[in-house]
Amino acid sequence: xxxTISYTEAFKELQSLVNDIExxxxxxxxxxxxxxxxxxLIKICKDLLTSTETDVNQILKEIEEE
Amino acid sequence: MKIFSLLEITKGLQRxxxxxxxxxVWIRAEMNKLNFxxxxxxxxxxxxxxxxxxxxxxxxxNLWNDDYQRINTSxxxxxxxxxxxGINILFQAKVTFDPVYGLSLRILDIDPSYSLGNLEQERxxxxxxxKKMGIFEQNKNLEFPLLxxxxxxxxxxxxxxxxxxxxxxxxxxxxxxFCYHLFPSILQGEKLAxxxxxxxxxxxxxxxxxDVVAIIRGGGGxxxxxxxxxxxxxxxxxxxxxxxxxxxxHATNETVVELVAFKNCITPTDLAGFxxxxxxxxxxxxxxxxxKLAKVVDDRLSEEHQKQSEISSELKKNTLEQIARALxxxxxxxxxxxxxxxxxxxxxxxxxxxxxxxxxxKTRGFISTQWAxxxxxxxxxxxxxxxxxxxxxxxxTLHNGQPLRxxxxxxxxxxxxxxxxxxxxxxxxxxxxxxxxx
Numbered sequence: 001x002x003x004t005i006s007y008t009e010a011f012k013e014l015q016s017l018v019n020d021i022e023x024x025x026x027x028x029x030x031x032x033x034x035x036x037x038x039x040x041l042i043k044i045c046k047d048l049l050t051s052t053e054t055d056v057n058q059i060l061k062e063i064e065e066e
Numbered sequence: 067m068k069i070f071s072l073l074e075i076t077k078g079l080q081r082x083x084x085x086x087x088x089x090x091v092w093i094r095a096e097m098n099k100l101n102f103x104x105x106x107x108x109x110x111x112x113x114x115x116x117x118x119x120x121x122x123x124x125x126x127x128n129l130w131n132d133d134y135q136r137i138n139t140s141x142x143x144x145x146x147x148x149x150x151x152g153i154n155i156l157f158q159a160k161v162t163f164d165p166v167y168g169l170s171l172r173i174l175d176i177d178p179s180y181s182l183g184n185l186e187q188e189r190x191x192x193x194x195x196x197k198k199m200g201i202f203e204q205n206k207n208l209e210f211p212l213l214x215x216x217x218x219x220x221x222x223x224x225x226x227x228x229x230x231x232x233x234x235x236x237x238x239x240x241x242x243x244f245c246y247h248l249f250p251s252i253l254q255g256e257k258l259a260x261x262x263x264x265x266x267x268x269x270x271x272x273x274x275x276x277d278v279v280a281i282i283r284g285g286g287g288x289x290x291x292x293x294x295x296x297x298x299x300x301x302x303x304x305x306x307x308x309x310x311x312x313x314x315x316h317a318t319n320e321t322v323v324e325l326v327a328f329k330n331c332i333t334p335t336d337l338a339g340f341x342x343x344x345x346x347x348x349x350x351x352x353x354x355x356x357x358k359l360a361k362v363v364d365d366r367l368s369e370e371h372q373k374q375s376e377i378s379s380e381l382k383k384n385t386l387e388q389i390a391r392a393l394x395x396x397x398x399x400x401x402x403x404x405x406x407x408x409x410x411x412x413x414x415x416x417x418x419x420x421x422x423x424x425x426x427x428k429t430r431g432f433i434s435t436q437w438a439x440x441x442x443x444x445x446x447x448x449x450x451x452x453x454x455x456x457x458x459x460x461x462x463t464l465h466n467g468q469p470l471r472x473x474x475x476x477x478x479x480x481x482x483x484x485x486x487x488x489x490x491x492x493x494x495x496x497x498x499x500x501x502x503x504x
Contacts, residue, residue: 035447049440
């Protein structure tokens with residue numbers, strides 16, 4: 001999974017996927033794909049959040065140490 | 067008629083004279099001419115007597131060399147005059163008559179004191195006459211020029227007196243410049259009066275070129291000064307329009323010329339000194355004034371220097387004070403700025419610090435919000451997963467390949483496909499019934 005996508009893009013896509021699924025206007029064939037994609041995007045978002053959180057914590061720690 | 071031989075007559079005259087004047091006699095007469103013969107050394111004086119200007123007696127005399135020398139010496143000693151023409155004399159003489167040589171008046175002696183008294187009488191007469199005429203003081207009363215620069219000199223070119231005068235004037239160490247012109251004149255003897263008066267007249271014609279007249283006679287000692295008692299010369303000098311200064315020698319009594327002259331300096335050297343003194347009289351005060359002026363200027367300058375140095379030290383002091391004050395104020399400002407800067411920095415540090423805390427909080431909050439959002443979506447997706455729905459006992463019916471939502475789209479006999487959790491069911495529609503509870 002080497003896809004480069006920003007958190008904002010990933011989140012937007014995720015939201016629209018959820019909407020599509022909730023509206024029920026997706027064929028069953030598509031459904032599995034969409035869910036699979038959603039799971040993928042959630043993973044991306046979680047990773048990004050984790051790394052962001054680590055970075056932010058590191059930066060804050062550095063500032064405090066100054 | 068008795069006839070005499072010449073010898074008888076001359077013998078008679080000789081006898082008569084010898085009887086009448088057996089010894090020498092004293093005679094008073096005017097010696098008109100001395101008639102000195104340098105070669106023999108004898109004199110043949112011309113004697114006469116006048117009454118009211120007319121000659122009433124006249125006779126020639128003999129003065130032999132030896133007698134002449136003796137008499138002349140005694141004259142020079144007493145009168146300061148030699149035996150000369152035109153003086154009154156009292157003389158001792160022997161009157162003789164020689165049949166061959168004729169009448170002879172041999173002068174044996176001449177009394178100098180008689181001539182002296184006579185000369186003095188003449189001198190007094192001249193003075194009285196000049197005073198009576200009111201001109202005795204006339205030359206003395208002239209205004210003397212401030213600087214007697216231009217001098218008409220009456221002198222003898224080769225005389226010692228003129229040389230002395232020139233030396234003093236030309237070599238004066240103060241370098242006063244005089245301009246003098248010689249009017250040569252005979253200054254003693256017979257021609258004194260005529261020559262001197264002639265030169266005075268010449269000078270008078272060009273008097274505007276001259277400041278003073280100087281009569282300079284020298285080298286003759288005090289002999290022959292009586293000529294300067296002559297009224298004619300004295301009158302000319304008294305009336306002369308320029309001041310006349312005399313340097314004609316040492317007389318026992320000042321001569322009339324010296325008395326009427328503006329100034330009698332006696333010797334030519336003194337005369338030159340007098341002229342130089344006139345320059346001194348101007349130059350010395352001038353020099354003193356100059357020195358005074360220089361001193362005043364110096365004083366003034368040093369006063370100004372003093373003032374200026376006072377001003378500049380004052381200025382320096384003020385400036386230093388100003389600088390000190392400015393420095394103080396600057397130090398104070400620096401202090402202020404430092405303090406204020408520290409204050410600002412501290413304040414901003416606090417601000418940043420609080421901002422940092424806020425940022426930290428917000429960031430963390432934001433991140434946790436994101437986490438929550440993702441969690442919600444994840445849950446939703448989880449719930450929406452069809453496999454889970456099928457697993458819970460729901461199924462999907464497809465009609466013509468499309469999920470079937472409404473009973474009304476289906477006709478009897480239509481073929482339907484049902485998807486369950488673990489497989490599919492193929493069926494045909496046999497009965498249709500609408501839901502009573504929509």
